[in-house]
Amino acid sequence: MKRPTLLRQILVTQAAIVAACCTLMVVASLVATAVVMRAQQDRSLRHLAAALREGIASERRERTMSLEEAAAEFFDELALPDHRFELLRRDGQPAVAIGGRSDWDPVDLPTEPGTCRTASAAGFWRGGRALRACVAREDADHAVRVIAVDALGDSRTLALIVPLLVALPVAMVFGALAGRVLMRKRLQVLGVMAEAASRLDARSDPRLDVHAEQQELADVEAAFNRLLARLGAALASERRFSQDASHELRTPLTLLRLRLEQLRARMSESSAVRSDLDDILGDVDALQQLVDSLLLLGRADLGEIPREPVNACDLARDAAARQRDLDGPAGPAIEVIAPDEILVEGDEPLLARAVGNLVENARRHAGPQARVRLSVVEDGARVRLVVADDGPGIPDDLRPSVFERFVRGPRQRALTRGAGLGLAVTRAIVSAHGGDVGTRPSDMGGEEAWIALPRMSAMASS
């Protein structure tokens, strides 16, 4: 599954915030503009109304005439484009009306003195205009009304919004681009931290040394380092325990061995006690192997595997030679088919043990007279080491579990004293070297167990 990136999420969030802010600013500035414009227009309409009343009054002072005549006289004199002056009767109908345009179709104009109102903007959306009118009292039966095009009612005022609407997406795009550049730089430290973390190994005192400048990242780094320190302490104490346990077990075994060998040296060749001592030494060997196996399986002895060149073909030849030494000159054939050299990387004694266990297992499982064949072949980037025999093979139901601990075949259980750890040890060693183990029927009629290990890189061996 492809996860969203943090950068993408931050940019989307940022764009949303920019959009919201811009919209808010547009609305706020429109409202503010509207409020100011309306207030201005109403003030000027009221001033006009006051001026009209004053004008009518002065006309009537100079010449005696009726209110209607004076109003008509003065309205005509003052006439302003796009304005209509009216003298209203008590019933709200205009007695005198001067100016204005023919397409004005006012409805619902205010008649109450002292008020200003916008008339219903009939036809507004078709390009018509809303009108604004203010009414001022003239005398008990008359009022003066001034009507003008509403400053806000003109559809052209909408043009004010256009630059803002254009500015909004521009701001969002620009913000996203700038944010991308800047945030990517900021977020790089996360990549650095991830890379540093993946390069960590179990070696002494691992920690991230990124020293992030940002507080949050520094917190994450510190928490990560605390976790590493705790894990390191736990690992160290476990390793110390294993080493102590191994020391405590091996010291008495060493003493036991040394004493037995001393005792044996003092016995004459023919003594019956001497052959008993040989048996006991064999038991000590078995005990020692068991201790080694348990420690290996507990990974106590598998700390850091040294990376030295090891010849897989020699591993096969040496294992065969050791088994031949054990079998004696009359023993059954052990065949080795291997080129001169295929190198792997790792610890030779451990790998020798892994192979030796397979050979020993084949000998033990297939019976003392079975033929055993070791072969080493290159298999792409890996080398495959196969130990095949012509014994009875492994029952199918047992095959998946042969590399488990303490699993022994029925024959083995009856005949030998192996603890059933050999193949488990082999698997532990091989997987610590980055390899695999397995078993399948062999072309010799019995079973074949194989080890596959990564070959030493061509780079290093050239």
Place this chain on the structure above:
Amino acid sequence: MDGHGLLVIEDHAESRRLLARVLRAEGWSVEEAAGFAEGVAALEAARFLVVILDWMLPDGTGTDLCRLLRRRGDLTPVLMLTARGGVGDRVEGLDAGADDYLAKPFAVAELLARTRALIRRGPRPEQPVAQVGPLAIDFAARTVRLHDRDVVLTAREFDLLALLARSPDRPIARSTILEAVWGEDSPGAAQSLQVLIARLRRKLETKEGSERIETRRGFGYALRSGP
């Protein structure tokens, strides 16, 4: 040869006593030390053929003692004993300047074989890098260069070459090689030696064509120092 006798540094009294007894039975004179400080004192007072050194001492570690020894320019061969199992420990011991390594519990025969091999080999070379003909052998880094080319050797191949390179042109007995490199003189090991010599020869081949490792029939092998 420089020193005489062996020094056993081991804190566990029973083990020390038994070790000393086993070694004395072979005819060597043996001095015993029970810890780091005692060991250092003994090494200052006398010279030894081989030091047999336990890894864990109550007042310091065997590796520290080994490093101290090498820093002082004391090149006495050191055989490290350890009851600690870790694979890394073996490498650490050798890195610290130990010449060989034996994991407890060990068979007496192997202890004696390795001790004999160290005595025959003598003190480790003063120079960390030996130049034998066109070969440059770095004993510390365990790497080999032939002319200007790296030669990739397995641990055993390196041990064999290093043994031969410690005394160029002087033949080393087959049995010495088997004891020093394999820790045993068995038919299996003898066969491996032949294979190993053949491979080492091929890896050290140069255009000039003459054999770097010469066979001394019926005795052993020698590393030629000539060009």
